[in-house]
Amino acid sequence: xxxxxxxxxxxxxxxxxxxxxxxxxxxxxxxxxxxxxxxxxxxxxxxxxxxxxxxxxxxxxxxxxxxxxxxxxxxxxxxxxxxxxxxxxxxxxxxxxxxxxxxxxxxxxxxxxxxxxxxxxxxxxxxxxxxxxxxxxxxxxxxxxxxxxxxxxxxxxxxxxxxxxxxxxxxxxxxxxxxxxxxxxxxxxxxxxxxxxxxxxxxxxxxxxxxxxxxxxxxxxxxxxxxxxxxxxxxxxxxxxxxxxxxxxxxxxxxxxxxxxxxxxxxxxxxxxxxxxxxxxxxxxxxxxxxxxxxxxxxxxxxxxxxxxxxxxxxxxxxxxxxxxxxxxxxxxxxxxxxxxxx
Amino acid sequence: xxxxxxxxxxxxxxxxxxxxxxxxxxxxxxxxxxxxxxxxxxxxxxxxxxxxxxxxxxxxxxxxxxxxxxxxxxxxxxxxxxxxxxxxxxxxxxxxxxxxxxxxxxxxxxxxxxxxxxxxxxxxxxxxxxxxxxxxxxxxxxxxxxxxxxxxxxxxxxxxxxxxxxxxxxxxxxxxxxxxxxxxxxxxxxxxxxxxxxxxxxxxxxxxxxxxxxxxxxxxxxxxxxxxxxxxxxxxxxxxxxxxxxxxxxxxxxxxxxxxxxxxxxxxxxxxxxxxxxxxxxxxxxxxxxxxxxxxxxxxxxxxxxxxxxxxxxxxxxxxxxxxxxxxxxxxxxxxxx
Numbered sequence: 001x002x003x004x005x006x007x008x009x010x011x012x013x014x015x016x017x018x019x020x021x022x023x024x025x026x027x028x029x030x031x032x033x034x035x036x037x038x039x040x041x042x043x044x045x046x047x048x049x050x051x052x053x054x055x056x057x058x059x060x061x062x063x064x065x066x067x068x069x070x071x072x073x074x075x076x077x078x079x080x081x082x083x084x085x086x087x088x089x090x091x092x093x094x095x096x097x098x099x100x101x102x103x104x105x106x107x108x109x110x111x112x113x114x115x116x117x118x119x120x121x122x123x124x125x126x127x128x129x130x131x132x133x134x135x136x137x138x139x140x141x142x143x144x145x146x147x148x149x150x151x152x153x154x155x156x157x158x159x160x161x162x163x164x165x166x167x168x169x170x171x172x173x174x175x176x177x178x179x180x181x182x183x184x185x186x187x188x189x190x191x192x193x194x195x196x197x198x199x200x201x202x203x204x205x206x207x208x209x210x211x212x213x214x215x216x217x218x219x220x221x222x223x224x225x226x227x228x229x230x231x232x233x234x235x236x237x238x239x240x241x242x243x244x245x246x247x248x249x250x251x252x253x254x255x256x257x258x259x260x261x262x263x264x265x266x267x268x269x270x271x272x273x274x275x276x277x278x279x280x281x282x283x284x285x286x287x288x289x290x291x292x293x294x295x296x297x298x299x300x301x302x303x304x305x306x307x308x309x310x311x312x313x314x315x316x317x318x319x320x321x322x323x324x325x326x327x328x329x330x331x332x333x334x335x336x337x338x339x340x341x342x343x
Numbered sequence: 344x345x346x347x348x349x350x351x352x353x354x355x356x357x358x359x360x361x362x363x364x365x366x367x368x369x370x371x372x373x374x375x376x377x378x379x380x381x382x383x384x385x386x387x388x389x390x391x392x393x394x395x396x397x398x399x400x401x402x403x404x405x406x407x408x409x410x411x412x413x414x415x416x417x418x419x420x421x422x423x424x425x426x427x428x429x430x431x432x433x434x435x436x437x438x439x440x441x442x443x444x445x446x447x448x449x450x451x452x453x454x455x456x457x458x459x460x461x462x463x464x465x466x467x468x469x470x471x472x473x474x475x476x477x478x479x480x481x482x483x484x485x486x487x488x489x490x491x492x493x494x495x496x497x498x499x500x501x502x503x504x505x506x507x508x509x510x511x512x513x514x515x516x517x518x519x520x521x522x523x524x525x526x527x528x529x530x531x532x533x534x535x536x537x538x539x540x541x542x543x544x545x546x547x548x549x550x551x552x553x554x555x556x557x558x559x560x561x562x563x564x565x566x567x568x569x570x571x572x573x574x575x576x577x578x579x580x581x582x583x584x585x586x587x588x589x590x591x592x593x594x595x596x597x598x599x600x601x602x603x604x605x606x607x608x609x610x611x612x613x614x615x616x617x618x619x620x621x622x623x624x625x626x627x628x629x630x631x632x633x634x635x636x637x638x639x640x641x642x643x644x645x646x647x648x649x650x651x652x653x654x655x656x657x658x659x660x661x662x663x664x665x666x667x668x669x670x671x672x673x674x675x676x677x678x679x680x681x
Contacts, residue, residue: 101500149671162429162674165503166667169433169607173663176532180657184525191524195514270507315519324511331504335497336481 017286021293024283028296035303036076040068042311070203078201078209079306079319080299082266083276085213087298088291089259090273091280092220092251095289096230099157100334103274104143104259107164110273111171112142113263114194118175122182122190129208132264139260142167143252196267196320198306209265216258220291223251227289269305269320271327272298278334301326345622352620356634363641367404368397371648372655406538407644407658408637410599411609413550415636416557417595418610419617419629423564424588425476427498428615428677429670432468432596433607433663434499436506440471441600442530443509443516450516450523457542461549461601468597471509472589475501533606533659535644546598553594554633560588561625568623606659608666609636615673 040052047055047064055061055068090103104110116138120131146167150160175194182190192199220227226247229237237244259273276298280290283297305322368384369375375383375393383389383397414432421430432438444467448454454463479501517523563584566574571581596610613636614628621627640658643665647656 106500106503150675152675159674162499163671165434165499166670166674168503169663169670170667173532173607173660173667176528177657177660179528180532181654187524187528188518188521191514191518195511195518270511317515317518321511321514321518324507325515328504328508328511331507332478332501335478335501335504338497 021284021286021288025293028300032296032300035300035307038307039076039303040072043067043072074201074203074206075198077206078266079198079302081209081213082262082269083272083299083302084295085258085262086269086273087276088217088220088295089255091277091291091294092255094277095227096248096251097157098231100278102157102161105268105270105273107146107161108168108171109139109143109256109259110263110268111168113139113260114268115171115174117264118178118190122178122186135264136260139263140256143256192318193267195318196269197318198266205265212261216254219254220251223247224289224291227251267320269302270324272301272323275301275327275330349621349627356638359638363638364404366645367641368400370645371400372653402538402540403535406535406543406603407641409550410535410603411637411640412633413595413599414606414609415613415632416554416629417592419614419632420557420588420592422614423568423625424585428673429499431608431611435475435502437468437471437596438600438605438607439506439509441467441597442605443467443513445530446513446516446527449526450520457545461546461598464601465597468600469593471505472593475505530604532657533604534657535603538602542602546602549594549598553591556587556591557629560584561629564588565625604659606662608662609639612666612669613639
């Protein structure tokens with residue numbers, strides 16, 4: 001009798017949580033649609049909703065087709081994918097390392113990708129896919145180095161974060177050196193890319209980038225249960241009979257791949273990876289991993305920042321500058337909150 | 344035994360300094376043979392080509408010496424007043440803060456002399472140092488600031504966060520202005536290559552004030568290492584000692600940043616090295632940190648000239664490359680919680 005009742009309550013609770021998750025997902029999706037619509041309609045030239053829809057459906061309209069299909073659509077798509085990827089990569093790191101500061105941008109993995117990309121662009125004079133490949137490699141290398149160096153008998157997330165900060169300082173020195181030696185002609189481009197921008201987005205990037213994002217996100221979603229168990233702590237997952245090493249490695253690998261791959265396309269959109277996860281967690285409060293929610297929040301953040309960067313000021317700012325300005329106070333807030341918890 | 348170790352360390356430091364100075368005179372894109380160097384220094388006639396080169400290198404060497412001194416001392420001060428093994432201007436984001444103020448100065452107030460740079464850099468360093476320590480030790484609802492809560496991880500992360508904020512702001516100021524961009528990139532990397540006597544004389548009073556203050560604080564800082572309560576019991580004004588120590592540290596690294604740009608990690612590495620050989624007494628630690636800071640900076644600069652041929656590798660890049668691994672080592676050994 002009693003058990004039946006309890007099961008009923010649990011089931012109802014689960015249903016309510018599921019409901020809450022779906023509701024927030026819908027809200028975020030609507031927000032994303034609104035922002036995308038805004039970015040497609042507004043620009044140097046404002047087109048009516050009808051025109052944009054007709055262009056999207058394939059109609060040829062003089063001027064509008066070029067502006068919308070060649071410039072605005074790729075920008076929105078790349079921004080969405082980048083936000084989605086950064087959000088999910090950050091969330092995965094934060095969940096399995098159980099620390100909201102343990103995100104790839106705080107730990108210097110994005111810096112690895114940036115340093116490699118700047119090297120490829122400025123020193124080797126490469127462009128396009130080659131730069132992306134090298135950036136990806138650089139990000140993986142940085143992540144590998146951090147993992148390898150911070151491996152100790154007693155694993156400590158804090159030490160791992162600090163190691164990352166140290167490696168980041170070194171990579172920053174490399175970036176500064178390359179910038180210093182670059183010809184005056186290239187420097188504006190390099191700095192723009194280093195702050196992260198959607199300006200260079202092209203339709204040809206979208207397909208490959210999309211495939212990478214989808215594959216990595218699929219892997220992370222498939223391991224959703226493992227993330228939940230890993231989030232319980234060091235010992236408990238082992239007691240529950242899980243091979244923690246393998247699952248953790250696979251998750252970290254996909255998250256790093258996601259993060260480095262995105263940096264290769266857009267540059268480091270600072271703070272997106274690190275903000276999305278905690279926002280998702282605060283919104284949901286259901287104990288789920290919130291992977292997809294974090295992704296959509298990331299996409300919304302990027303598009304929102306892009307809109308601000310384009311229209312709010314007299315000069316156009318690359319999106320990464322705006323995300324950085326939004327992210328820094330949030331990081332400080334998080335630190336202060338951490339203080340009040342521990343003290 | 345301990346004393347022997349310390350004496351050996353001091354001896355080696357002095358020897359290295361005596362080696363580093365002539366090396367810094369001799370080595371570069373165009374090296375000067377040692378015999379010619381001696382002749383030139385004694386005022387005899389040598390290849391006239393050497394004179395302008397030598398003049399530049401002497402300025403550079405002097406700047407390297409005083410910058411290294413200042414950074415080593417500043418690091419030592421910061422580590423002892425915060426009782427934190429990773430306190431260093433570069434980790435704490437103080438350098439980025441100084442850079443940000445300078446960029447704002449160039450962009451909005453069209454500053455272009457060393458004197459103006461110094462004031463802006465000093466202001467930036469002070470504001471950032473206060474901000475970072477404030478955030479790291481701020482505990483809401485518990486009477487505000489609490490020094491004990493500023494453990495290494497919190498300090499490093501606050502520094503990283505403030506750095507991120509400032510670099511975003513730097514980009515915001517800089518991206519629309521191409522002319523600032525040209526000037527500024529030389530501000531992102533520390534280098535002693537473009538020093539002038541004028542600049543050195545300009546910062547000398549600030550550095551001297553910082554160093555003198557540091558020397559006078561040695562006894563109180565020594566007591567402070569025993570813990571706040573003990574220090575208070577022994578009659579040390581803890582708050583004032585900390586504040587003056589921080590002032591001295593900020594003067595030293597702010598003024599150095601103003602002439603040489605952000606040179607990181609010297610202040611982090613040197614005090615640790617000194618402590619390894621000479622123990623915790625600040626009477627030895629502060630002067631030796633100054634001495635070895637100078638040695639390290641000069642040797643790094645010479646190495647940069649050799650490695651970067653035909654150009655050169657800026658000293659700020661070299662110190663970051665030596666310093667970051669040391670930072671990681673220190674972190675591995677430090678207690679930072681789980």
